[in-house]
Amino acid sequence: MNNFAVPILGIQGIMPELILSLAAALILLLEMTVGDREGRGALSLSIAGLILAFIATFGADGKLVFSSLLVNDNLSALLDRVFLMAAFLVTLVSHPYLANYGLAKGEFFVLLLLATVGMMVMGAATDFITIFLGLEMLSLSLYVLAGFFKKDVLSGEAAFKYFILGAFATGFLVLGIAFVFGALGTTNFGAMAHTLSAGSPPFLSVPTLLFGLALVLAGLGFKISLVPFHTWVPDVYTGAPTPVTALIATGSKAAGFAALVRIFMITFPGSFQYWGAAFWWLALLTMIVGNLFALVQVEIKRMFAYSSVANGGYLAMAFLSHSDVGIKALLFYLFAYTFMTVGVFGVVSLAGRRERLLISEYAGLSRENPFLAAVMSLFLLSLAGMPGTAGFFGKFYLFAGAVRSGYLGLALVGILTTILSFYYYLRVIVYMYMRESETPREALELAASGRTALVLAAAGVLILGCFPNLIWISIEQVF
Numbered sequence: 375m376n377n378f379a380v381p382i383l384g385i386q387g388i389m390p391e392l393i394l395s396l397a398a399a400l401i402l403l404l405e406m407t408v409g410d411r412e413g414r415g416a417l418s419l420s421i422a423g424l425i426l427a428f429i430a431t432f433g434a435d436g437k438l439v440f441s442s443l444l445v446n447d448n449l450s451a452l453l454d455r456v457f458l459m460a461a462f463l464v465t466l467v468s469h470p471y472l473a474n475y476g477l478a479k480g481e482f483f484v485l486l487l488l489a490t491v492g493m494m495v496m497g498a499a500t501d502f503i504t505i506f507l508g509l510e511m512l513s514l515s516l517y518v519l520a521g522f523f524k525k526d527v528l529s530g531e532a533a534f535k536y537f538i539l540g541a542f543a544t545g546f547l548v549l550g551i552a553f554v555f556g557a558l559g560t561t562n563f564g565a566m567a568h569t570l571s572a573g574s575p576p577f578l579s580v581p582t583l584l585f586g587l588a589l590v591l592a593g594l595g596f597k598i599s600l601v602p603f604h605t606w607v608p609d610v611y612t613g614a615p616t617p618v619t620a621l622i623a624t625g626s627k628a629a630g631f632a633a634l635v636r637i638f639m640i641t642f643p644g645s646f647q648y649w650g651a652a653f654w655w656l657a658l659l660t661m662i663v664g665n666l667f668a669l670v671q672v673e674i675k676r677m678f679a680y681s682s683v684a685n686g687g688y689l690a691m692a693f694l695s696h697s698d699v700g701i702k703a704l705l706f707y708l709f710a711y712t713f714m715t716v717g718v719f720g721v722v723s724l725a726g727r728r729e730r731l732l733i734s735e736y737a738g739l740s741r742e743n744p745f746l747a748a749v750m751s752l753f754l755l756s757l758a759g760m761p762g763t764a765g766f767f768g769k770f771y772l773f774a775g776a777v778r779s780g781y782l783g784l785a786l787v788g789i790l791t792t793i794l795s796f797y798y799y800l801r802v803i804v805y806m807y808m809r810e811s812e813t814p815r816e817a818l819e820l821a822a823s824g825r826t827a828l829v830l831a832a833a834g835v836l837i838l839g840c841f842p843n844l845i846w847i848s849i850e851q852v853f
Contacts, residue, residue: 387439387446388498390427390454391491397423398487405480416480417469417823420487424462431455442564444498448851453497453632456708459834460625461490463716466827468617470820471723475523482522489515489621493629497636502551502561505633509547509597512629513540516622520614532613539596539606547593553586563641570642584648590637591649597630600690601659604683611679616729619675620719623682624712631689631708635701639693646696653694658787660687665791668798674733677798678718681757684791685711691788692772695779702849703771706838709845710756710764713834717753720831721746724824733802738811745820747806749832754799756835759792764838 385392401416408415431454438445465486472482492512499505517540521533551561557580558566595603611619638649664684671677689711692704722729725746730736740747756763769792776785820828838845 386433387435387437388444389430389433390458391494393427393430394423394487394491394494398484398491401480401484401487414469416483417465420465420483421462423487424458424465424490428455428458428462431458438500438564442562443501443504444495445500446498449635450494450498452705452848453628453708454494456628456705456712457490457493457497457625459709460621460628460712460716461486463712463720463827463831464617464621464625466823466830467620467716467720467723468615470824471615471617473821477522482519485515485519486621489519490625493625493632496629497632499633499636500563502554502563505636506544506548506551508629509544509633512626513544516618516626519618519621520610522615522618526613528613529615530613532610535606536610536614543593543596543603545593546589546596550586550589550591550593553582553589555586557583557586563636567641584645587638587642587645587649588652591634591652594630594633594637595656598627598634598689599660599683599686600656601663601683601687604660604663604686607683608676608679611682612673612675612731616675616719616723619678620716620723623678623715623719627682627686627689628708628712631693631704634693635704639696639701643696650694650696653690654781654784657687657690657694658784660684660690661788661791662687665794668795671798672733673731674722674736674802675719675731677733677802678715678722681795681798682715684795685715685757687791688769688772688788691776691781691784694781694784695775697775697779699778700775702846703768703775705849706771706842706845707768710768710835710838713831713838714753714756714765717749717828717831717835718757720824720828721750721753724820724828733805734809735811736802737805737809739806742811743820745825746828749828750806751803752832752835754802756839758796758799762836762839764835764842766839767842768838 397419401419404415404419431451435446465483468482468486472479489512492508492510492515495504495508495511499508517533517537520536521529523529555561558569560566592603599607610622614622638645661684664680664687668677668680668684671680689704689707692700692707694700695703725736725739725743752763756765759765759769773785773788776788
C-alpha cells in the first residue's frame with residue numbers, strides 16, 4: 375500500500391502544473407482532429423485550464439513531492455498565482471492580436487501554457503535539477519513564441535538573439551550547478567542546507583562553491599535582465615509579438631527571482647556576505663542604466679524594455695534586503711508589476727491594426743479611443759509610482775525594506791531614478807492627450823477578450839493601490 379501512496383501525494387502536489395499540461399494536450403488534440411482555424415477552441419481551453427490551475431493553487435500543504443524535487447508550500451502557491459495571472463491576461467490579449475494577423479493558432483496557446491508550467495516548476499523547485507528543467511521548458515517555449523511571426527524579420531531576429539544569448543546563460547547556470555555539486559556532493563537544496571548548517575564545509579574553505587554560486591547568479595541574472603546581462607532585452611522586446619513580450623517581462627522575470635529566492639535566501643542564507651556586495655552593484659547599475667536608456671527612446675516597446683530592466687533593479691534591491699520584509703515587498707511588487715506591465719503591452723497590442731511602434735504615433739489616441747488612452751494612462755502612472763495605484767505601494771514597500779536593511783544609499787538612488795522615470799512615462803500621456811496625430815486613423819475595434827484583459831489589469835492596479843492589504847495578508851502567510 376505504501377508504494378501507491380507516494381505517487382498520489384506527488385500528483386496532488388503538482389495539480390496546477392498537471393491541469394495546464396492537460397489543457398495544452400487537449401489543444402493539440404483539437405488541432406489534429408477537429409481543426410481550430412480561428413483559435414476560439416484553443417482560447418477557451420487555455421482560459422479554462424488557467425482558471426482551474428489558479429483554483430488548485432489554494433491547496434498548498436507544505437509537503438515535498440517527487441523525491442524532494444518539488445515543494446508544495448505557500449511560497450510556491452503565491453508565485454503560481456503571479457504566473458497564472460500573467461498568463462491569463464496575456465492569453466486574453468493574444469487572441470485578438472493574433473487574429474488581426476491571421477495567426478490565431480492553437481500552437482501559440484500550447485507554448486504559452488507550457489511556458490507557464492516551466493515558471494511554476496522553477497517557483498516550486500527544491501533541487502538544481504528541477505530549476506534547470508523548469509528553466510529549459512520556459513526558455514524553449516519563449517524562444518519559439520518570440521519568433522512566432524515567421525515572415526517578420528524583426529521577430530526572427532528577436533528569437534535568434536534570445537536563443538543564442540539564452541544558451542550562453544544556460545551554460546553558465548549548468549556550469550555553476552556542476553561546481554556546486556562538486557563542492558557539496560548533491561544538487562538537492564535540503565541536503566545542501568543541512569550540510570552547511572552543520573558547519574562542514576564552511577564557505578571559505580570551498581572556493582569552488584563560491585565560484586559555482588557566482589555562475590548560477592550570472593545565469594539567472596540573464597533571465598531577470600540585470601545589467602550587464604540585459605543586452606538582449608531591447609531587441610527581443612521589440613521584435614517579439616507584443617503579448618509574448620508581456621509574458622517575458624512579467625512571468626519570466628518573476629520565475630527568475632523565484633529561483634534566486636529558493637537558492638540564495640532559503641538554501642544558502644550564510645552566503646550573503648559573499649554575494650551581497652556584488653548584488654548591490656548589480657541593483658544600482660540596473661536601476662540607473664535602465665532609466666537613463668529609457669529616457670532617450672523613441673520607440674515605445676524599446677522604452678518599456680529599458681523600463682523593465684529598471685524594474686528588475688528595484689526588485690533586486692528588495693532581494694538584496696535579505697529579510698522577510700524585503701521578500702514580502704518583492705512578492706507584492708511582482709503582483710503589481712504583472713498588472714501594470716501586461717496592461718501597457720496589452721494597449722500596445724490592441725491600439726490599431728498596425729502596431730504603433732513610435733511614441734509619437736500615440737498622438738491623439740484619447741480622441742480615437744478614449745478607453746485605451748485612459749487605461750494606458752493608469753498603467754503608466756502606476757509604473758511611475760503615483761499614489762493611489764499599485765505601483766506606489768509596491769515601490770514604497772521596496773524602498774522601506776531597503777532602508778530597514780541598512781541600504782539607505784541604494785534606496786535614495788531608487789527614489790531618484792523613480793522620479794526620473796516620470797519623464798518618459800508622462801511623455802506618452804502628453805502625446806495621447808495633448809498632441810494631434812499627423813495621420814489620423816481609426817483604432818481597431820476592441821474584441822471582448824482584449825477589453826476584458828485591460829479592465830482586469832486596470833482593476834488590479836486600482837485595487838492594490840487602494841487596498842494593498844488584500845495581497846499583503848496572503849504574503850504574510852508565506853513566512
